[in-house]
Amino acid sequence: MKIGYPCINRTVQCLGNKTFRLKSYSEEKLKETIQNNLNCLDKILEFNLSHGLMFFRMASDMVPFASHPVCEFSWQTEFQEKFRRIGAVIKAHGFRISMHPDQFVLINAKDINIFQRSVKELIYHAQLLDLMELDQTAKIQIHVGGVYNDKPNSIKRFIKRYHTLDDSIKKRLALENDHRSYSLADCMIIHRETGVPIIFDTLHHQVLNNGELMGDALKTAAQTWGEKDGLPMVDYSSQKPDAKKGNHALSIDLDDFSHFLSLKGELDFDIMLEIKDKEASALKAAQLI
DNA sequence: ATCGGTCAAGGGGCA
DNA sequence: TGCCCCTTGACCGAT
Numbered sequence: 611m612k613i614g615y616p617c618i619n620r621t622v623q624c625l626g627n628k629t630f631r632l633k634s635y636s637e638e639k640l641k642e643t644i645q646n647n648l649n650c651l652d653k654i655l656e657f658n659l660s661h662g663l664m665f666f667r668m669a670s671d672m673v674p675f676a677s678h679p680v681c682e683f684s685w686q687t688e689f690q691e692k693f694r695r696i697g698a699v700i701k702a703h704g705f706r707i708s709m710h711p712d713q714f715v716l717i718n719a720k721d722i723n724i725f726q727r728s729v730k731e732l733i734y735h736a737q738l739l740d741l742m743e744l745d746q747t748a749k750i751q752i753h754v755g756g757v758y759n760d761k762p763n764s765i766k767r768f769i770k771r772y773h774t775l776d777d778s779i780k781k782r783l784a785l786e787n788d789h790r791s792y793s794l795a796d797c798m799i800i801h802r803e804t805g806v807p808i809i810f811d812t813l814h815h816q817v818l819n820n821g822e823l824m825g826d827a828l829k830t831a832a833q834t835w836g837e838k839d840g841l842p843m844v845d846y847s848s849q850k851p852d853a854k855k856g857n858h859a860l861s862i863d864l865d866d867f868s869h870f871l872s873l874k875g876e877l878d879f880d881i882m883l884e885i886k887d888k889e890a891s892a893l894k895a896a897q898l899i
Numbered sequence: 900a901t902c903g904g905t906c907a908a909g910g911g912g913c914a
Numbered sequence: 915t916g917c918c919c920c921t922t923g924a925c926c927g928a929t
Contacts, residue, residue: 617905617922618922623924626926628924629906629923629924629925629926630906631905631906631907631925631926632906632907633906637902649915674907675907677907678905678907680909687916711908712906712908712922713908713909713910713921714909714910715908715909716909716910719909719910721909724908724909727907727908728908730906755909755910756909756910756911757910757911758910782925790910790911790920791910791911858921858922
């Protein structure tokens, strides 16, 4: 079981992913930004290694505008060697890696243009992981997408589109249950038709479910992971007290986390902590396992 | 110096 | 149909 946190480290004195707006785009600035992001990733991995945090979600804006028409620069060639070196570090130490494209990646979009843009964005994510020469245990996680007032057909459209995706995407894709539209049971329908592994999100499940007990749900999702996919991934977060349902807590609630761990039984999986204070909570959680 | 609107990209809920 | 919300954090620019 590996513990991780997403994208940002508040301890390491290195700011990756600095604001980069389309208006200020230039190839020069793009190169500087990528170089800076890679340096920060290096430092964060170093921090994680020395603190035993072996699961990390890489930020999607490692290469800003990578799938946007404005980007005609071959970042793949320019930074190939650097990506390969970071990948070697990841493999040497056994880090688990995931990525999570933003909500506008919609495989089941009604608008074919949105689907096509989504594919480009997924290709970018896959290229990044391929350049690092990581195997298919490094996952790209997304949500099912929109409902469009017709969930059965939106699910069908997801499945149909999924089958058209390039293999480099399919082997890395994982689906996460969300808290508004697609529950674990909905994701399972898609899993049965595609084999796509399901990342179980604990808080989303608490907000949107079909009456399954947490422990059973965890097991159901874990069974969707094949041999090549590696250990199941789980997104854990706790509810922010007194806030709207689904809001992430500022810091980990260790009692709640212990309770969650007690539900897992014999299961093993890697846990991504989606909590505001990032590595601080991950460090506390890592002490418990 | 500070603060808040804004940023490539979408969808859902509600009035 | 139009507006605001989700969710993120940094930064741009107005004051």
